[in-house]
Amino acid sequence: MITSQDIRAKGFEKAVFGGYEMASVDQYLENVARVMDDNTREISTLKSKMKILANKVEEYRSVEDSMKEAIRNTQKSCDAKIAETKVQCAGMIRDAQAAAREADRKIAAEEARVEDARQRAARQISDLRTYARYSSRIGGCECASGQNGSKILKRKSSL
Numbered sequence: 194m195i196t197s198q199d200i201r202a203k204g205f206e207k208a209v210f211g212g213y214e215m216a217s218v219d220q221y222l223e224n225v226a227r228v229m230d231d232n233t234r235e236i237s238t239l240k241s242k243m244k245i246l247a248n249k250v251e252e253y254r255s256v257e258d259s260m261k262e263a264i265r266n267t268q269k270s271c272d273a274k275i276a277e278t279k280v281q282c283a284g285m286i287r288d289a290q291a292a293a294r295e296a297d298r299k300i301a302a303e304e305a306r307v308e309d310a311r312q313r314a315a316r317q318i319s320d321l322r323t324y325a326r327y328s329s330r331i332g333g334c335e336c337a338s339g340q341n342g343s344k345i346l347k348r349k350s351s352l
Contacts, residue, residue: 195231197226
């Protein structure tokens, strides 16, 4: 590599015929040396900047890797929470379905009990109507309960 100092130090032999004017050559060499100095400084500055930027790139890559890991961990956590929530929901649905079946069973039992009570009431009403028809014909009888809870007619005792 040629430096600006090499250019400044370079000497030329004087030509006998038709040589170059030494002052022009020296001025040209000085201009070339100055440009080389400027370029060398600029290259040095750019290398420093490039080193700083390379360090920043490494820092950003490190941060990027950390962020990617954080995103992966967050995704895993979210996936686990979703799976856990699905299991909980399935359990809640099973519990709700079991409660609905139990409620249906209780409703059916209550409907059967109400129907039985309705039928007994209808029989009692029928029995009372029958009793009312016969008691108005018989006159001196009174209604009493038998041992099994059935209604029986007895004659009224005379005073």
